[in-house]
Each structure stands twice: as C-alpha cells, then as structure tokens.
Amino acid sequence: MAPVFDPIEQNENIDSKIIAGLERISRVFRLLLWDIAKDENLSPIQIQFLIFLLYNKPSRRRITDIANEFNLTKATVSDAISSLEEKNLIEKDKNTEDKRSYAIKLTPKGKKLAKQLSIWADVLKNNLKNFNQEEKEAVLKFIFKLIESLYEAGIITIQRMCFSCLYFQRDIHPNPEAPHHCNFLNKPLSIVELRLDCEDYAPIESN
Amino acid sequence: MAPVFDPIEQNENIDSKIIAGLERISRVFRLLLWDIAKDENLSPIQIQFLIFLLYNKPSRRRITDIANEFNLTKATVSDAISSLEEKNLIEKDKNTEDKRSYAIKLTPKGKKLAKQLSIWADVLKNNLKNFNQEEKEAVLKFIFKLIESLYEAGIITIQRMCFSCLYFQRDIHPNPEAPHHCNFLNKPLSIVELRLDCEDYAPIESN
Ligand code: SF4
Ligand code: SF4
Numbered sequence: 001m002a003p004v005f006d007p008i009e010q011n012e013n014i015d016s017k018i019i020a021g022l023e024r025i026s027r028v029f030r031l032l033l034w035d036i037a038k039d040e041n042l043s044p045i046q047i048q049f050l051i052f053l054l055y056n057k058p059s060r061r062r063i064t065d066i067a068n069e070f071n072l073t074k075a076t077v078s079d080a081i082s083s084l085e086e087k088n089l090i091e092k093d094k095n096t097e098d099k100r101s102y103a104i105k106l107t108p109k110g111k112k113l114a115k116q117l118s119i120w121a122d123v124l125k126n127n128l129k130n131f132n133q134e135e136k137e138a139v140l141k142f143i144f145k146l147i148e149s150l151y152e153a154g155i156i157t158i159q160r161m162c163f164s165c166l167y168f169q170r171d172i173h174p175n176p177e178a179p180h181h182c183n184f185l186n187k188p189l190s191i192v193e194l195r196l197d198c199e200d201y202a203p204i205e206s207n
Numbered sequence: 208m209a210p211v212f213d214p215i216e217q218n219e220n221i222d223s224k225i226i227a228g229l230e231r232i233s234r235v236f237r238l239l240l241w242d243i244a245k246d247e248n249l250s251p252i253q254i255q256f257l258i259f260l261l262y263n264k265p266s267r268r269r270i271t272d273i274a275n276e277f278n279l280t281k282a283t284v285s286d287a288i289s290s291l292e293e294k295n296l297i298e299k300d301k302n303t304e305d306k307r308s309y310a311i312k313l314t315p316k317g318k319k320l321a322k323q324l325s326i327w328a329d330v331l332k333n334n335l336k337n338f339n340q341e342e343k344e345a346v347l348k349f350i351f352k353l354i355e356s357l358y359e360a361g362i363i364t365i366q367r368m369c370f371s372c373l374y375f376q377r378d379i380h381p382n383p384e385a386p387h388h389c390n391f392l393n394k395p396l397s398i399v400e401l402r403l404d405c406e407d408y409a410p411i412e413s414n
Contacts, residue, residue: 003325004332005258007367007404014343015335019328020403021350026233028363031278051212071238118210121226125211127356128222131349136221138345142338143228149334156235160214196227197214 029121036120040113045070046080047117050089053106054114055197058096060160061103068157089113141191159203162194166202236328243327247320249294252277253287254324257296260313261321262404265303267367268310275364296320348398366410369401373409 002009004016004023011017033044040047052069053061067077081104084090089110096103106114128136148163150156162168167184178190184200195201209216211223211230218224240251247254259276260268274284288311291297296317303310313321335343355370357363369375374391385397391407402408 001329003258004328005262005325005404007262007402007406010404011402014340014347014399015332017399017403018335018343018347018350019331021347021354022229022232022331023236023328024354024403025229025350026236027277028357029230029233030237031363051210055212055214070234118212121211121230122208123360123362124226124229124357125222127353127360127362128225130352130356133221135345135349136225138342139349140221140225140228142342142346142349143225143232145337146334147228147231149337150235150331153330153334155330155334156238192221192224195214195218196224196231197212197217199214 028124032120032123036117040117042084043080045072046084047120049077049080049084050106050110050114051118051120053090053104054111054118055199056160057199058093058103058105060201061093061096061105062101063104064101065159066104068159071156084110137192144191144194160195160197160201162189162198162201164204165198166204167200235331239327239330243324247324249291250287252279253291254327256284256287256291257313257317257321258325258327260297260311261318261325262406263367264406265300265310265312267408268300268303268312269308270311271308272366273311275366278363291317344399351398351401367402367404367408369396369405371411372405373411374407 002016004010004019006016009016010020030044033047037044037047048070049066052066056065063074063077063081066072066081067074070077081090088107090104091107093103093105131139147156147158147161151158151163158164162180162182167182169181169183171179172181173179173188175188178188178193180189180194181187182189209223211217211226213223216223217227237251240254244251244254255277256273259273263272270281270284270288273279273288274281277284288297295314297311298314300310300312338346354363354365354368358365358370365371369387369389374389376388376390378386379388380386380395382395385395385400387396387398387401388394389396
C-alpha cells in the first residue's frame, strides 16, 4: 500500500486522504504555536506546559502528569521545566511536596503570561462558523473515536479524558446517542459530551 | 470568551471542543514525526521536505514551493535545505536552472530514505477502520471546508490543492454533492474528490 502522502494513493483511498488532511491541519497548529513561541522566546512545548499548568489542579501538575499529557519522557519535561524556572515563570508548589514528587505552579508572572498565551489556537475557532450543529457533532464524534482508537492501540497516552478515567463507564446505556456514563457527574454522557480536558478526571491507575 | 483550552469553556462550547480535539490529534502527528526524526538524526521539517521532494515534479520543487507548502520563510527553508545538501540527500537539479531559481532534487541516497520515511503517518490509517463510509465522507468534507476557510482568512497558504488551482471552478454545478469543476480533469468534483496533493495542480498566480 502506498503512503498516505502519495498523491495517487490519496485519489484512490479516502482513508489516506483523511490522514493527509488531518496532517495538513496539524501544520496549522504548528504554525500558530511557532509564531507565538518566536515572539515570546519560548519553545512551542514550553508554551503548552504553561497553559497546562494554568488549567490543572495541583494533583495533576507533577512532572509525570505533564509527561503523560504530552507523551514525552520525564527527562524532556524536566529540561523544559528547568528553563521555565530560570525565567521565573514557574516554581515548585511547596504545599504539595511529599517523598516522591511535588507539583509545579505558575509564578504570578507565569500566570499572567499563560493567560495571554492560552488563546494561541482561538483564531481557528472563527473558522467553524460555516458549519451547522449536525456537521460539528459528526466531526466531534470522529475526533473522540479516533483518539480512543489511538489510545487503545497504544500510540498515545491520554489523561483528563473520559476514556482513561476512573469514573467512566463505557456502553452501559441502551441509547446509542448517550451510551456512556460518568460516575462522578452521575449521568449518561452522549459522545459529544465526552470530555477532553476534564477537571474532575481521576486516572484509573493509582499513582 | 474563554480560550479553547479552558475545560469549562469546552463543556459549554462545541467549537472550542472541536479545536481542542484537533489540537490533540495534531500532537499525535508531532509525536510520530519526532520519533522518526530522532532515529534519523534529522529535524521533523527536514523529513517533511524530503517527502515533499519525493512526490512533486521539478516545476514544483523550488525553494519558493517548499516555503509555500509549509508556510515558512524562504530563509528557514534555505537553512534546512543546506543541511540536507551537506548530508548528501538532495542536490540542485541542473536541468531546471534558469536566471531566477532552480529546482531541488533528491540524490539516490535521499530518494531511498524519503521512501522509507514517507510512511511516518501511515499508522494512523489503521485507526480509521472503525468508521463507515458516511462518517469518513463527513469528516473529509469538514477537513476541506476548514482548510478552505483558513486559506480564505489568510492564515495559511495552500498549493497542490483545488482551492488555489488555476483549473478549479467553484460552485458551477447545481448538484450539491458535486458543485465544483476541474478544467484539467474536465469533470465535476464532489467535495470528497477535491485534492490535497494534486499532481496536475497549477497555481493561479504565474510565478
Ligand atoms: S466527565 Fe470527567 S469525571 Fe466524568 S468520566 Fe469523563 S473525565 Fe471522568
Ligand atoms: S483536481 Fe488538481 S488540477 Fe483539478 S482543480 Fe483540483 S488541484 Fe487543480
């Protein structure tokens, strides 16, 4: 089978065209992130760390959490974290220190910057205005199912998302529109209600 | 309006959830590309250049074409190109030299490597097997419409894609399933038949 980037393959195989199309969209994210990174003299991943720290509670702000979130090694995360520390954007959260690890928190300067940077992808949102609700729901279902499949294939780890959450019960309701259940919210979840970044998430494995 | 990465915003706004979801998928591409880049001691963008050179004809293999394709400055492209030249993976295509510019071509060594690397995103394709044809068509339409919107908003440049092609005629057929027309192929194009990487593409602006 020819690679997804082969033009002839794309004409004949819708799967290849979809993957090549998603890759094209992923370039837009890269582009936007690089633009803002250049302006701030930070690396793209450092910007994403700052935003992650802005929206997560202390128990989800350890080096391990960041490594899992971005599918990076702890060593890579530690390097970026040290550099952010030198810039006085983050610091150890002393309240959370125990024998094994500690959480990281934004300094006031870091928090201010993270808030500014957190809009880096928002320009894309304006480009959804030409789609109706039905189209949006279809694409959101696709996104969730694809992420789930990548997770189950071991290609990515996920956290803060229903699929790997302690409270998630898969396919327990007969209604095909809302087959899943959240034991924390105590209600059925439709596919579009599944969460990508849930504040109530708890990982299945204790850590 | 809260940023798309704000968990509360995502729960309330499907647009934010879609963008955050696409960003999550874009991380998978970054991850796969970095993995292969580390193994080959190349940068992610250098890998994408090699694959681009593999699938494009000489008239689309100038520095300008690569810069447009990846929305990079010519200076950035030139740097990466010099480094690939030092590694004996690419060379000037002497046949195409004129006063203004020249095309780049892969050396035999570069071609062999580009072929190996070109499968970097293919693992994602296996994860589309749980979707039916209708779901795939819906998502492909979404991808094309989103790319078109980003192009029209001036966020990205595109080439080798119908929207910026000399041969493309928009919305000239009454059939809503195949409203567009390609003057090169001389036939109506349905939305899923639109091309991302077309070998017959010609840019609207002469260059
Ligand atoms: S909504 Fe939140 S708490 Fe409930 S299953 Fe999903 S991730 Fe877990
Ligand atoms: S199919 Fe190719 S030649 Fe035809 S309009 Fe699209 S890009 Fe141009």
